[in-house]
Amino acid sequence: MLRNSIKVLTAHKLRSKELSWIRKYATTPQASSQPSAMNIFDRRAKTIQKDRAAINPDVEVFDYIKEEVGFRLADRVLDLKKDIKNAANIGCGRGFVSKHILAESIENLLICDTSEKMLEQAEGTPGLKLKKVNMDEENLDLEENSLDLVISSLSLHWVNDLPGCFQKIMKSLKPDGVFIASLFGGETLFELRSSLQLAELERKGGLSAHISPFTQIRDIGALLNRAGFTMLTIDTDEIVVGYPSIFELMGDLKGMAENNAAFNRPLNINKDILMAAGAIYKELYAKDDGISATYQIIYLVGWKPSPNQPKPLARGSGEVSLKDLGTIIEQGGKNDKK
Template identity: 60%
Template structure:
């Protein structure tokens, strides 16, 4: 590795630590918001700007060109609804956008669906499957208002990561659910667009002598678990997916992010990115992460999108509960013998059945 590259990587490591520290502080503040007054909420995102951004993206003539990522994630989330062997009488899709989840929801799963979005244009631009009753409701994810104990299911795909006060949003969702109601949601995780982030940081360090976080802060899996638990959800299931999309260059990636309404225009700070910095970032991106096609020789760049999927239940007296501490019959140190233990337990049960 050359001396120049060594210096650059050292700078990247330092800037990454700075960004991680800022992100950690951001979510530490967010996680504590439930214990503070609203005046202490950190308003990272401008909700009015985000509303205009979504409306502009949805009203574009080629809006469907940029739906590929959200459609894929929406389909996967709808499939998780299908995995729950229950028909929900009343469900709400919060931040439904262009119906990336709702259009895949089967009438076998949901009887009535409330479509919620910040913009009327989104609500009028799609239909759900036949057999599902539909209501449309203008709603900002910052203020989720439903009748208490009225919903059986709440779904949300790629909208809650733009909320300033996640603890409050989760608490409002919990209050709106009936007992044993379900929250199913997907948000972008902390490793999303790490290639773009590091390339921009290196470019700014080289061209400007400093850096600014040009990518929105994303939450981590552990943060989501803590926030859901503090809100009051039980029986949590949290996992992650990674979707890697290839682009010709950094510029096509940034253009698609704008078309998806996922660009950073809603951040409450100056975001000017100098032209020379953009070209430097494109070159660094290609150098560090670019992959050449063995047949054509053309170089493309990967962009990683980490998806955090979450499932939480509102408490109900009949829900399964963990056994009391100390009542376990198998030690964790014997897990390597699990097959033998299961066979022994099954044999004992068969012997008891024969005696009876």
């Protein structure tokens, strides 16, 4: 999606200011001998939001993003060239991944979520041995070296201690086990974020954290390496959705349980600010007769080390220098012409 460079610069500055504000005022856990994780998200509030979304009679109307990403993640499981006997889907929601997992791919699948109401609605495909457990991603209780695969779709962006979560996943995997996940990236809803911030700057002269911060793609690789994962694959995708106005967008976010859950979130938005944000959004990010919203999805794959995995060649064992690559390509082209 094309957008003016000045608008992009403004949005990035606003995101940086908001994240600094959150880090300054977020609460932290009690001191311990281990490095503490910053407590940005209210996990209890997020569970309540998910429960409320689950009992909505129209809950399926708001599943379009999570359904699509869950399908794409399940499709990546089919690409694995290994036998998977035991797997776990953490933060399963309403079964957005399990409903696409085939019994031929996975023999036993454990699905868990903080919301019991969402967990009740999660289902699997015919023949898949499914076990449901009410479990928090921040307090994973999985047996060590017991799983061939761990999956997570669009839930880890609400975890406070993401490095700790990755380490627990690593421990639960068998050697050569694989971790496949998706989560919202830092560019998600940048249009809504910047519109609300510009409106508040105009009306109040300050900023509030209306949208929770998201993980940046540049940090994911470092976190996975820190947890001990190898052979990493990380890529991103963007899903752009059109809405009639800012009000339908915010209504859908609440319906999919993706409304703000930061500890320092404001309890409400002033009507004047909301109207101003709607006008700004329409002016900056109009699409057809409405507006557009961007969801950046980060996909990641990491493997637990195993003696059987491919190893990189020793340093200095290469037979061709990269500086000669241009010459080699040129010679190859001449040979093809002959």
